Amino acid sequence: MGPRKCQVCDEAQSKYKCPTCLIPYCSVVCFKKHKEVPCVKPESSSEAKLTSPSGPILHVERSYHVDEPSVVLQQLQLESIASSSEIRDALKDKELQKLxxxxxxxxxxxxxxxxxxxxxxxxxxxxxILSTISPQQ
Known part of the structure; x- marks a missing residue:
């Protein structure tokens, strides 16, 4: 495996790897920028990982409290979102990914x-998304 590019600034050759998530970075400045957002140790799985402006996005378990269970999406609604080519195409936009x-x-x-x-x-x-999950009338 040859030299890798810094996944924080995306300019310089990386010299180091984050001890937590293993993303390559080139300097203390980039390391501090990377650490502005907590990272986690990568899981050893064959799942495809999403990427963010600062490198791979790893799955983090969170507990959620929902005041109104009726607002939680149902499995069919989630599947509709996942199978929508229009939504998948929209997600290719880097600015939308950053937001x-x-x-x-x-x-x-x-x-x-x-x-x-x-x-x-x-x-x-x-x-x-709303038009995809809303019942058609």
């Missing part, structure tokens, strides 16, 4: 979601 990543990694996800809703591309993406 989703910032919401997912935020300690104040609700605030990040509100900020994202000010971006037209995110609103259109949200509308696509």
């Amino acid at each position: 989703i990543y910032s919401i997912d990694c935020s300690a104040d996800a609700e605030n990040e979601l509100n900020k994202a809703m000010e971006v037209e591309a995110f609103r259109m993406f949200s509308d696509k």
